[in-house]
Amino acid sequence: MSVMIGVEVHTQLNTESKIFCSDSTDARDKKPNENTCPICLGFPGSKPKLNKRALEFGMLIGLALNCKITGTMFFSRKAYFYPDLSKNYQITQYEAPVATEGHLAIGDEKIRIRRVHIEEDPAKLMYVDGDINTAKYVIMDYNRAGTPLAEIVTEPDFTSPKQVRAFLEKMSSILEHLGVYDSSKEASLRVDANISVDGGERVEIKNITGFENVEKALSFELVRQNGLRRVNATVKRETRHFNAELKTTSALRTKEFEEDYGYIFDPDLPTIVVGKDWVEELQANMPELPDQRVARFIKQYKLNDYTSTVLVYTDKCLADFFEESCKLYKKPEVVSNWLMNYILKSLNWRSERIRDSKVKPDTFIEMLKLIEDGKITERYAKELVKEYVDTGTSPKKLAEKNIVKMSEADVEKIVVQTLKQNSNVAEEYKAGRKESLQFLIGKVLAATNKQADPNIIRKLLLKELESK
Amino acid sequence: MLIATVRDYLEAVKSGEIKAEDFLPEAIQKAERIQKAYSPFITIDKKARPSASKGPLYGLPVSIKDSICTNGMQTTAGSKILEGYIPPFDATCVTRIKDSGAAIIGKTAMDEFGFGTFSTNCAYGAPKNPLDIERSCGGSSGGAGCITAAADFPHIAIAQSTGGSITAPAAFTGTVGLTPTYGRVSRYGLIDYSNSMDKIGVISKCVYDSALMLSVISGHDPLDSTSSEVKSEDFTKHLNSDVKGMKIALPKEYFSSGIDPKIAKLVRDKAERLQQLGAKVEDVSLPLTKYAMPAYYMIALSEASTNLAKFCGLRYGLQKEIQGNFDEYFSKIRTEGFGEEAKRRIIFGTYARMAGYRDAYYLKAFKVRARIIDEFKKTFAKYDALITPSMPILPPKFSDISKLSPIQIYNMDIMTTAPNMAGMPTLSVPIGKIDGLPVGMQIISNHFMEGKTIAIGAKIEELK
Numbered sequence: 067m068s069v070m071i072g073v074e075v076h077t078q079l080n081t082e083s084k085i086f087c088s089d090s091t092d093a094r095d096k097k098p099n100e101n102t103c104p105i106c107l108g109f110p111g112s113k114p115k116l117n118k119r120a121l122e123f124g125m126l127i128g129l130a131l132n133c134k135i136t137g138t139m140f141f142s143r144k145a146y147f148y149p150d151l152s153k154n155y156q157i158t159q160y161e162a163p164v165a166t167e168g169h170l171a172i173g174d175e176k177i178r179i180r181r182v183h184i185e186e187d188p189a190k191l192m193y194v195d196g197d198i199n200t201a202k203y204v205i206m207d208y209n210r211a212g213t214p215l216a217e218i219v220t221e222p223d224f225t226s227p228k229q230v231r232a233f234l235e236k237m238s239s240i241l242e243h244l245g246v247y248d249s250s251k252e253a254s255l256r257v258d259a260n261i262s263v264d265g266g267e268r269v270e271i272k273n274i275t276g277f278e279n280v281e282k283a284l285s286f287e288l289v290r291q292n293g294l295r296r297v298n299a300t301v302k303r304e305t306r307h308f309n310a311e312l313k314t315t316s317a318l319r320t321k322e323f324e325e326d327y328g329y330i331f332d333p334d335l336p337t338i339v340v341g342k343d344w345v346e347e348l349q350a351n352m353p354e355l356p357d358q359r360v361a362r363f364i365k366q367y368k369l370n371d372y373t374s375t376v377l378v379y380t381d382k383c384l385a386d387f388f389e390e391s392c393k394l395y396k397k398p399e400v401v402s403n404w405l406m407n408y409i410l411k412s413l414n415w416r417s418e419r420i421r422d423s424k425v426k427p428d429t430f431i432e433m434l435k436l437i438e439d440g441k442i443t444e445r446y447a448k449e450l451v452k453e454y455v456d457t458g459t460s461p462k463k464l465a466e467k468n469i470v471k472m473s474e475a476d477v478e479k480i481v482v483q484t485l486k487q488n489s490n491v492a493e494e495y496k497a498g499r500k501e502s503l504q505f506l507i508g509k510v511l512a513a514t515n516k517q518a519d520p521n522i523i524r525k526l527l528l529k530e531l532e533s534k
Numbered sequence: 535m536l537i538a539t540v541r542d543y544l545e546a547v548k549s550g551e552i553k554a555e556d557f558l559p560e561a562i563q564k565a566e567r568i569q570k571a572y573s574p575f576i577t578i579d580k581k582a583r584p585s586a587s588k589g590p591l592y593g594l595p596v597s598i599k600d601s602i603c604t605n606g607m608q609t610t611a612g613s614k615i616l617e618g619y620i621p622p623f624d625a626t627c628v629t630r631i632k633d634s635g636a637a638i639i640g641k642t643a644m645d646e647f648g649f650g651t652f653s654t655n656c657a658y659g660a661p662k663n664p665l666d667i668e669r670s671c672g673g674s675s676g677g678a679g680c681i682t683a684a685a686d687f688p689h690i691a692i693a694q695s696t697g698g699s700i701t702a703p704a705a706f707t708g709t710v711g712l713t714p715t716y717g718r719v720s721r722y723g724l725i726d727y728s729n730s731m732d733k734i735g736v737i738s739k740c741v742y743d744s745a746l747m748l749s750v751i752s753g754h755d756p757l758d759s760t761s762s763e764v765k766s767e768d769f770t771k772h773l774n775s776d777v778k779g780m781k782i783a784l785p786k787e788y789f790s791s792g793i794d795p796k797i798a799k800l801v802r803d804k805a806e807r808l809q810q811l812g813a814k815v816e817d818v819s820l821p822l823t824k825y826a827m828p829a830y831y832m833i834a835l836s837e838a839s840t841n842l843a844k845f846c847g848l849r850y851g852l853q854k855e856i857q858g859n860f861d862e863y864f865s866k867i868r869t870e871g872f873g874e875e876a877k878r879r880i881i882f883g884t885y886a887r888m889a890g891y892r893d894a895y896y897l898k899a900f901k902v903r904a905r906i907i908d909e910f911k912k913t914f915a916k917y918d919a920l921i922t923p924s925m926p927i928l929p930p931k932f933s934d935i936s937k938l939s940p941i942q943i944y945n946m947d948i949m950t951t952a953p954n955m956a957g958m959p960t961l962s963v964p965i966g967k968i969d970g971l972p973v974g975m976q977i978i979s980n981h982f983m984e985g986k987t988i989a990i991g992a993k994i995e996e997l998k
Binding site: 104107108109110111112113114115116143145147148149152153154155203326328329330331333334335336 | 602603609611616619621622623625721722723724725726728729730756757758759760836837839840843844845846848849850851856860861864884887888889892896900
């Protein structure tokens with residue numbers, strides 16, 4: 067059975083001030099309702115004033131998604147009563163969004179972008195001693211109210227939950243490369259997904275955060291809807307909620323008709339005419355986008371396609387970290403190998419992002435240099451990674467007691483001694499049992515208290531074994 | 535000492551003949567006496583003092599319509615739902631008035647949120663016409679008209695018009711009402727009725743006072759994105775402009791049925807006098823006029839119904855013990871807080887923008903407005919100004935108003951809705967009396983041509 071999926075991605079835009087007033091958007095160290103003023107609280111007589119930067123961020127997103135930028139645009143009021151809306155209407159874009167008709171390639175497939183528009187974020191509601199159904203009351207924090215949001219709406223072009231996840235990862239990287247989005251902020255990417263299977267109605271899953279959750283929610287829905295269809299039951303048109311703990315969806319409300327928001331033009335905000343010059347200027351100053359960066363990585367650092375893609379699309383700060391490190395240590399293949407195979411794995415295990423971690427390019431390359439200089443063994447370095455990621459302590463310091471101190475002459479003595487003690491194994495090797503070499507290396511290494519480089523041990527062992 | 539006019543008073547203060555500090559308490563006492571007789575105010579500030587140490591209006595008593603926010607002074611917009619609301623900021627026009635040194639003596643009565651033509655929809659009681667207390671002062675800026683007519687001390691009123699709320703009270707109280715071009719005066723701090731049409735303006739005893747006050751309050755304001763970049767000017771300089779050679783038109787639709795023929799005749803007589811002074815007066819036709827009223831109400835009430843959504847008893851204004859869920863709570867607050875006309879207009883406006891009706895009503899009204907603006911623009915390509923009656927009737931008795939249906943009341947705005955929805959500046963000047971009741975003449979000009987209305991208005995004033 068085939069499936070159709072479309073998504074709406076909501077992202078907070080990383081402007082300094084709110085979309086319609088001059089309050090700061092950064093409330094991380096602020097008390098509730100501290101970043102507010104008569105405008106974002108909707109006091110009588112206050113009027114919104116558009117933050118041009120928020121509009122430009124919307125335009126940049128549109129351009130990055132190959133959209134047409136709307137020449138004449140305006141804002142609308144979406145009217146509905148809800149306590150998180152200070153005016154009981156939201157200022158958004160309805161008939162004239164910032165951008166329309168774009169597309170984004172996911173592998174060989176093209177996902178069409180229907181529209182990109184900007185709007186104001188409502189306040190944050192907190193349910194006291196319970197959830198939306200059980201709490202006795204809610205408390206409201208308007209610090210978030212008026213933070214600019216962009217909403218990106220796709221056509222229902224996705225054919226699998228996995229593809230949606232790939233799209234979201236790419237989208238997130240694009241937004242980060244544009245510098246319009248701060249992925250470290252709480253819930254800064256929220257997804258509504260529509261999914262329908264053959265013969266079923268469209269089901270909307272609201273407000274999912276986290277790409278993994280989106281994939282899980284859609285996978286659950288797909289199984290649920292296919293199950294219903296297999297027994298010829300109807301899939302109702304409804305809005306569902308994703309429970310991240312149970313990894314299931316549950317019905318929020320049945321949608322018999324579209325909500326009527328009674329949209330009108332917002333008469334406080336004049337029509338904006340976007341001239342060709344403005345678009346061209348934005349286009350000219352467009353930052354490097356992920357696809358371009360991947361291509362550059364392949365060319366500049368001689369990395370393969372896979373490695374470049376992982377570095378760029380996992381997280382913009384991983385790619386930035388890689389480039390910083392390459393400036394300090396000019397062996398990109400070594401940098402990418404250690405970064406992807408060890409550091410990233412350790413971070414993933416801790417569910418940490420490189421930017422928020424204690425790992426820094428200068429200390430990271432210290433480790434690579436220690437290996438290169440033969441001061442620590444690769445094997446030891448792999449053990450060291452965990453402690454380094456945990457503490458961020460300079461690898462030099464961490465490795466102090468394990469720095470390879472033993473000279474080759476000393477190692478040679480131990481090699482000779484070990485061969486004597488294990489003469490039967492040495493004989494086996496000479497008789498053709500090549501695996502025995504590994505056993506002997508282990509023995510020597512243990513005898514040196516891991517103070518010797520296994521490569522040197524191997525070299526010396528072979529020399530001894532061949533000579534006799 | 536008897537000071538008759540604003541101009542004389544300001545000169546006397548400037549020369550040191552009079553001390554504003556001595557004069558103001560006396561003026562406020564007078565205002566309180568007027569309040570007892572006619573109720574023009576919702577709030578009076580007994581301690582009003584000059585707001586700045588100097589300025590062109592130093593010490594002048596100014597009243598502000600209660601839909602305009604005044605920092606620290608109750609602002610209700612005539613509604614119970616905002617009873618006791620003290621704004622934390624001044625409207626831009628109030629800031630400018632304060633900077634000019636004027637003293638804000640109080641907040642004037644109005645139809646709730648501007649919803650009315652007779653000030654009978656005010657939650658705090660309707661102001662009475664000083665010329666006949668059984669009659670209305672007009673609306674919605676009725677309190678502003680009332681105090682201006684009754685004041686026996688120098689004073690200027692700040693009023694506001696969406697569809698005629700300055701012209702109506704000016705006509706009914708025999709005062710001058712100046713409605714500027716949309717965008718000429720910042721709306722920041724004005725409690726919205728219909729944002730695309732709301733205009734802050736002036737009601738005063740004479741044309742000079744209105745021109746003087748417009749010079750103070752007009753000019754671009756970055757806080758109001760719809761405020762015009764057109765520079766403010768000294769509008770009093772137009773008072774002495776000659777009308778000789780001016781081309782003035784009388785649109786026949788404004789003199790047809792539904793208009794008191796005595797009023798129509800009086801306006802035509804005055805136009806003839808202008809012709810004698812050298813103006814060229816002709817009849818024209820503005821055939822789209824009849825569509826203005828319905829289109830005006832579609833736009834105004836669609837916008838109003840969203841503007842009023844914010845009043846839900848959570849952050850300011852009327853509050854009750856919180857019971858039930860959010861929907862139940864705000865419904866209770868709105869049921870108690872809004873008057874009947876506000877509820878009617880919210881329902882009307884919500885209906886006009888609902889899916890399925892939006893195209894036929896809300897969006898179509900915008901097309902009508904664009905056509906009406908176009909019709910005015912074409913007319914003003916040939917003429918400097920249009921002259922019409924201000925109101926189709928004489929000030930009505932309260933007992934008669936209560937018998938009118940909402941549609942009959944809406945029809946009272948036929949002279950004013952077209953220029954108001956087109957954002958054209960208008961000036962209403964008193965032109966005499968019929969049966970002892972005042973009659974006003976409305977002068978309409980092209981966008982930002984307030985100067986022409988002032989020049990004509992001043993000549994009419996001299997003819998008295």
